[in-house]
Amino acid sequence: MPKRRRESEFGLSTLEKVQQTLRRRVCRIEIPPKEIIEENLKEQRQHLVDLISRCAIRGEGNSALVTGPHGSGKTMLVSSVLSEIEANPRVSKNLLIVRLNGLLQTDDKIAIEEITRQLRLDNVVGDKVFGSFAENLAFLLEALKSGSDSAQSILFVLEEFDLFAYHKNQTLLYNLFDICQSAQTPIAVVGITRRLDVVELLEKRVKSRFSHRHIHVFNSLTFPAYKEACQRMLTLPSAVGDAKFVKRWNQSIETLCSNSTVHDVLKKAHQLDKSICGLQSLLLLPICRVSDDHPEIQPVDLLESSKHLAADSKAAMLHGISVLQLSLVIGMKHLTELNDGDPFNFEMVYNEYLKFVQRKAHVVQCFEKPVVLKAFEHLVALEIVKAVDGHGSRTQKEYRAMSLLVTPAQLMDVLNTHPGCPSELKHWASNPLPS
Amino acid sequence: MEGTTASEMEDPLSILCRQKQIALLRSLMGEPSHPTYPSVFIYGHAATGKTLVVSTLLKTLALPHAFVNCIECQTTRQLLDRILDRVANHEPSPENNYCSLNRCENMNTFVRLLKKTTEDRGIQNQTVYIVLDKAERLRNMDGNILPAFLNLSQLSGCNVCVLLLSQIVWEKFLFGFGSNHVEPFIIHFPDYTKGELLEIIATDCPEGYSVEFYSSYVNLLMSIFYMVCRDLNEIRHLAQLNFPKYVEPITKGEASEKDSHKLWRNIEPHLKKALQTVYLREVTSEQWEKFQRAETGQPGQQTSQPGILSARAQMELPFYSKYLLIAAYLASYNPARYDRRFFSKNHGKVKKSAVNRKKETSHQLLGPRAFPLDRLMAIFYSIVDSRVAPTANIFSQISSLVTLQLLAQVGHEDQLDTPKYKCTVSLEFIRSIARTVGFDVIRYLYDFVK
Numbered sequence: 059m060p061k062r063r064r065e066s067e068f069g070l071s072t073l074e075k076v077q078q079t080l081r082r083r084v085c086r087i088e089i090p091p092k093e094i095i096e097e098n099l100k101e102q103r104q105h106l107v108d109l110i111s112r113c114a115i116r117g118e119g120n121s122a123l124v125t126g127p128h129g130s131g132k133t134m135l136v137s138s139v140l141s142e143i144e145a146n147p148r149v150s151k152n153l154l155i156v157r158l159n160g161l162l163q164t165d166d167k168i169a170i171e172e173i174t175r176q177l178r179l180d181n182v183v184g185d186k187v188f189g190s191f192a193e194n195l196a197f198l199l200e201a202l203k204s205g206s207d208s209a210q211s212i213l214f215v216l217e218e219f220d221l222f223a224y225h226k227n228q229t230l231l232y233n234l235f236d237i238c239q240s241a242q243t244p245i246a247v248v249g250i251t252r253r254l255d256v257v258e259l260l261e262k263r264v265k266s267r268f269s270h271r272h273i274h275v276f277n278s279l280t281f282p283a284y285k286e287a288c289q290r291m292l293t294l295p296s297a298v299g300d301a302k303f304v305k306r307w308n309q310s311i312e313t314l315c316s317n318s319t320v321h322d323v324l325k326k327a328h329q330l331d332k333s334i335c336g337l338q339s340l341l342l343l344p345i346c347r348v349s350d351d352h353p354e355i356q357p358v359d360l361l362e363s364s365k366h367l368a369a370d371s372k373a374a375m376l377h378g379i380s381v382l383q384l385s386l387v388i389g390m391k392h393l394t395e396l397n398d399g400d401p402f403n404f405e406m407v408y409n410e411y412l413k414f415v416q417r418k419a420h421v422v423q424c425f426e427k428p429v430v431l432k433a434f435e436h437l438v439a440l441e442i443v444k445a446v447d448g449h450g451s452r453t454q455k456e457y458r459a460m461s462l463l464v465t466p467a468q469l470m471d472v473l474n475t476h477p478g479c480p481s482e483l484k485h486w487a488s489n490p491l492p493s
Numbered sequence: 494m495e496g497t498t499a500s501e502m503e504d505p506l507s508i509l510c511r512q513k514q515i516a517l518l519r520s521l522m523g524e525p526s527h528p529t530y531p532s533v534f535i536y537g538h539a540a541t542g543k544t545l546v547v548s549t550l551l552k553t554l555a556l557p558h559a560f561v562n563c564i565e566c567q568t569t570r571q572l573l574d575r576i577l578d579r580v581a582n583h584e585p586s587p588e589n590n591y592c593s594l595n596r597c598e599n600m601n602t603f604v605r606l607l608k609k610t611t612e613d614r615g616i617q618n619q620t621v622y623i624v625l626d627k628a629e630r631l632r633n634m635d636g637n638i639l640p641a642f643l644n645l646s647q648l649s650g651c652n653v654c655v656l657l658l659s660q661i662v663w664e665k666f667l668f669g670f671g672s673n674h675v676e677p678f679i680i681h682f683p684d685y686t687k688g689e690l691l692e693i694i695a696t697d698c699p700e701g702y703s704v705e706f707y708s709s710y711v712n713l714l715m716s717i718f719y720m721v722c723r724d725l726n727e728i729r730h731l732a733q734l735n736f737p738k739y740v741e742p743i744t745k746g747e748a749s750e751k752d753s754h755k756l757w758r759n760i761e762p763h764l765k766k767a768l769q770t771v772y773l774r775e776v777t778s779e780q781w782e783k784f785q786r787a788e789t790g791q792p793g794q795q796t797s798q799p800g801i802l803s804a805r806a807q808m809e810l811p812f813y814s815k816y817l818l819i820a821a822y823l824a825s826y827n828p829a830r831y832d833r834r835f836f837s838k839n840h841g842k843v844k845k846s847a848v849n850r851k852k853e854t855s856h857q858l859l860g861p862r863a864f865p866l867d868r869l870m871a872i873f874y875s876i877v878d879s880r881v882a883p884t885a886n887i888f889s890q891i892s893s894l895v896t897l898q899l900l901a902q903v904g905h906e907d908q909l910d911t912p913k914y915k916c917t918v919s920l921e922f923i924r925s926i927a928r929t930v931g932f933d934v935i936r937y938l939y940d941f942v943k
Contacts, residue, residue: 074524077523077524077527078526078527078528081523081527081528081529082528084530085528085529085530085531085646086531086647087528087646087647133647159648160637161600161637161640161641161644161648162599162600162601162604162637162641162648163601164599164600164601164635164637168599168601171601172601221637335675335676339530339676339678342521342530342678343517343520343521346520346521346523347520349520367679369679369681371536371662371663371664371679371681372662372664374662374681374683375536375537375538375662377683377684378537378538378541378683378684378723379538379723380719380720380721380722380723381719381720382720382721403858403859403860405857405858405859405860406858409858423720425720425721425768426769428769428773428775429721429768429769429772429773432772432773433721439660440538440660440661441661441662441665452901452902452903452915452917453860453861453901453915453917454860454861454917454919456860456919457859457860457861477686477687478687478719
């Protein structure tokens with residue numbers, strides 16, 4: 059195994075460390091330093107810091123929503139703020155943080171258990187039975203008060219906030235916002251969501267208790283900034299060790315980023331997706347490829363990675379089907395065009411296939427109906443063809459209404475690259491048989 | 494995949510024709526302590542080595558992993574329990590009463606327990622791999638399961654990587670509710686080319702024959718099957734099954750290994766028959782082998798085909814049930830307005846409207862249409878010669894035809910008043926039924942008469 063070999067060679071530990079550092083960045087584990095976030099999201103960040111510290115120090119109840127599209131750095135912003143808050147002793151000694159996620163706490167019962175756990179009140183609650191959710195929550199907050207004379211502030215961070223809005227009666231949200239509003243324990247609620255219309259999901263009573271403070275985070279990177287972000291993500295800090303190596307590496311990154319191929323690749327990526335997430339997945343492969351035999355990132359690596367990401371998966375799957383299945387797909391394409399997109403069934407496809415085979419009997423072998431049916435069912439299993447009325451219908455499989463989920467353009471692409479595809483089949487695909 | 498167990502192949506590099514994918518996966522995994530991408534989605538056709546590559550890699554590198562097949566897990570709890578057991582290296586056995594270590598009902602508990610389990614085993618620094626085979630089944634589970642798995646490393650704070658294996662492309666995994674998911678890293682396992690298939694199948698060459706001889710045989714076999722089937726498992730299975738037949742002239746001394754033409758002439762009709770029977774599983778492999786042995790005993794006698802399942806078109810039914818079924822078939826495939834012409838004694842003149850006729854597609858293509866009970870009974874009475882009283886018996890036969898799935902009830906099941914039915918049998922079947930009662934169905938079918 060290469061792993062053993064590497065151990066003995068020179069420069070191993072440095073490369074290891076390089077991987078460790080860079081992988082942490084692209085695999086979304088590390089939060090970028092404060093300065094980088096401040097550069098783009100200064101206002102938003104300040105807003106959040108103010109809001110939370112006011113809650114912690116002055117005991118103001120407050121609520122806010124951080125919204126923005128996928129990969130725009132909402133979670134990153136909040137975690138960066140949280141790490142700053144925790145570092146500030148004046149704020150952190152008076153603030154408890156409860157983090158909830160809509161994907162994990164799928165109903166209010168689980169959520170309240172999780173809140174109890176995160177506030178470390180399991181032993182206080184014990185086996186008590188509560189009449190209502192509000193009572194339970196009030197008890198939890200009361201229990202926090204009893205420890206000291208003044209009430210502790212609590213910060214609730216609700217990730218995937220829109221999923222909490224699907225809970226029954228939105229009890230959790232109602233109670234949290236209600237406590238925010240009324241002068242009980244000072245709590246701050248920060249929701250993180252991708253949906254811009256999330257407020258419309260809230261019930262009227264919940265909506266009226268929400269402070270309507272929105273913090274928008276958008277992907278507004280211009281191309282030069284995007285390119286710079288790319289370079290920054292690849293540049294090593296001096297702490298990695300072996301100053302000579304780090305210097306050489308950073309120089310190589312600089313030349314890499316000024317390369318024209320890289321420029322084109324990044325430009326294309328930027329046009330498709332401005333988010334940092336897209337950049338991270340673009341850089342993942344080149345970073346993973348770095349090894350002893352390949353100690354520097356080359357422009358080709360980036361090019362390959364962008365090709366990998368852009369691959370059309372449906373065409374790739376079509377590439378692997380047999381000639382018989384391919385001729386069925388062509389038949390289906392013609393049927394769909396003939397009937398203006400109406401669904402078809404197996405019998406029609408088989409009829410179409412027979413018509414073709416009888417004309418060009420020497421090209422494609424004529425297979426029996428059960429063999430063709432098996433091929434057809436395989437296409438259904440691959441979800442290249444889909445039943446229109448779901449699986450519950452009680453008609454025979456031969457007569458079930460189906461629709462094709464492949465575009466003609468995809469099909470033509472595949473026909474040109476398919477290994478061993480007879481040219482008659484290609485001809486048939488572009489010219490339907492006269493009926 | 495099933496043909497070669499992982500124990501046979503110790504080194505992942507010995508897996509044929511998958512070097513590129515293995516290298517890609519290895520570089521993604523990195524060293525055990527490296528952080529990894531939260532989720533990797535691997536797709537490709539059946540038998541392209543997805544499971545084999547992933548499981549061999551994980552086993553040979555001795556990485557902590559949990560390999561779970563999603564088909565085996567009906568509920569969320571089964572799935573989550575099993576993953577935790579595998580991560581903790583716990584195997585349900587008679588000693589522990591087949592219990593799993595934890596009782597994990599939802600994702601929230603799972604994330605907590607996963608962290609605890611890795612800490613208990615002392616592997617919190619290593620990447621834990623969770624492999625979910627047949628991941629398309631996850632779409633049918635609770636909506637939060639798949640998005641949560643995709644971002645498990647962030648949700649749990651553990652160093653964990655989720656590998657999803659599927660035959661279905663990633664686009665079909667995008668869910669209806671919200672878009673609260675993280676895109677996985679996507680890897681495609683391409684299908685094997687013809688040459689690669691040959692190379693792989695040549696590895697299980699039986700003893701006593703040269704590899705070239707066996708691969709030339711597989712080549713012949715593929716010339717018949719490759720158009721229909723590109724599945725490695727299937728071709729490999731057929732190759733093993735039909736090999737005794739292929740070498741039969743050699744064992745008998747009629748030909749030598751060099752006589753490829755003679756061998757080909759001997760095997761070709763045999764393989765064509767296999768395409769229609771074994772490939773469709775109408776004959777089990779065991780029956781097929783028995784049939785081959787019997788045939789070698791008496792050469793030239795091909796009539797002794799084994800009891801083929803394609804005797805689909807044979808079914809014993811009571812007399813009136815047969816007529817009911819025929820009537821249902823006629824009602825399903827004939828337009829109602831032609832009933833007069835077919836079943837009434839003195840029907841009016843048949844008007845020929847050439848314009849209309851051209852546009853109609855045959856009902857044999859469109860499939861059966863629903864008809865009300867009254868129409869079924871009317872046709873039934875007109876085709877049965879004797880007088881039949883509409884007894885409870887007759888009606889109960891209709892409903893038992895429905896339970897036999899020869900008829901299907903359309904619409905609401907609780908409708909007692911004028912229920913509608915559809916006939917769900919093939920033309921072949923109805924013709925063989927009609928033959929037993931001496932009734933000519935074709936003469937009454939609009940598609941064939943017009």
